Amino acid sequence: MNQNPAIGHNSVPKMTARNVNVFYGQKQAIKDVSIDVTSEHVTAFIGPSGCGKSTFLRCLNRMNDTVDGARVEGRIELDAQDIYAPAMDVVQLRARVGMVFQKPNPFPKSIYENVAYGPRIHGLARAKADMDNIVESALRRAGLWDEVKDRLGESGTAMSGGQQQRLCIARAIAVDPEVILMDEPCSALDPIATARIEELIDELRGRYAIVIVTHNMQQAARVSQKTAFFHLGTLVEYDDTSAIFTNPKATRTKDYITGRYG
Numbered sequence: 001m002n003q004n005p006a007i008g009h010n011s012v013p014k015m016t017a018r019n020v021n022v023f024y025g026q027k028q029a030i031k032d033v034s035i036d037v038t039s040e041h042v043t044a045f046i047g048p049s050g051c052g053k054s055t056f057l058r059c060l061n062r063m064n065d066t067v068d069g070a071r072v073e074g075r076i077e078l079d080a081q082d083i084y085a086p087a088m089d090v091v092q093l094r095a096r097v098g099m100v101f102q103k104p105n106p107f108p109k110s111i112y113e114n115v116a117y118g119p120r121i122h123g124l125a126r127a128k129a130d131m132d133n134i135v136e137s138a139l140r141r142a143g144l145w146d147e148v149k150d151r152l153g154e155s156g157t158a159m160s161g162g163q164q165q166r167l168c169i170a171r172a173i174a175v176d177p178e179v180i181l182m183d184e185p186c187s188a189l190d191p192i193a194t195a196r197i198e199e200l201i202d203e204l205r206g207r208y209a210i211v212i213v214t215h216n217m218q219q220a221a222r223v224s225q226k227t228a229f230f231h232l233g234t235l236v237e238y239d240d241t242s243a244i245f246t247n248p249k250a251t252r253t254k255d256y257i258t259g260r261y262g
């Protein structure tokens with residue numbers, strides 16, 4: 001039997017990480033992290049500022065490749081394929097494992113073009129009508145269609161923050177990803193826009209493997225079914241969200257969720 005509760009916990013993992021270490025120059029930011037991520041559940045990453053949540057999240061679609069001085073060790077697989085293998089096409093990988101950032105970052109292009117951009121570079125639409133369908137469907141799934149259908153030509157950057165974040169989610173799902181990574185997607189949003197994104201995450205659950213980093217404990221409890229608690233670069237505890245919040249095994253987890261530090 002596997003002794004690590006972060007492994008073999010879920011049915012068929014979509015992504016697996018084994019013994020992952022991440023260094024920035026000499027400094028180690030992630031220490032021997034192993035975890036499985038499944039498509040059935042939303043997984044929340046929680047932990048105090050600087051504990052490595054964003055660093056580890058970025059390993060899952062090789063975004064750390066773009067960070068100067070960052071080095072990743074260990075093995076990370078998507079559908080049992082090593083994503084750090086030389087043969088892995090990183091552009092393709094990032095389409096399969098999409099990312100939504102803390103600060104909404106729409107392109108300075110029209111709403112339509114923001115969503116059409118990915119499908120176009122991946123050759124997903126042959127005719128204009130196909131692209132129109134992809135754009136509409138992504139905007140519908142992101143809960144934005146009714147608000148923008150009459151102004152698709154307007155700039156994505158001219159929308160409200162909450163709308164921009166939903167546009168970024170639409171942009172991520174337009175290429176039909178398998179995994180969506182969200183790094184504090186609501187931290188720049190008001191409570192109403194936050195609630196809308198949380199509803200959306202719930203609607204997308206099961207269709208994509210979703211990993212969300214959040215500092216908001218209530219949010220983690222509301223949107224996730226699995227929670228991973230990180231501290232000082234290590235994965236301290238990974239369990240059902242209900243267990244983490246009602247009956248954590250590690251003292252450090254308990255201290256964090258009860259607000260003793262962080």
Ligand SMILES: Nc1ncnc2c1ncn2[C@@H]1O[C@H](COP(=O)(O)OP(=O)(O)OP(=O)(O)O)[C@@H](O)[C@H]1O
Binds near residue numbers: 047050052
């Ligand atoms: N580009 C970088 N270069 C050097 N060190 C970095 C870099 N990015 C992060 N670090 C360091 O790695 C550690 C983990 O940072 P990371 O951003 O992953 O933490 P986090 O848990 O996401 O924090 P927060 O909750 O504040 O977003 C920190 O000590 C941080 O200073």
Ligand SMILES: [Mg+2]
Binds near residue numbers: 055183
């Ligand atoms: Mg972070």
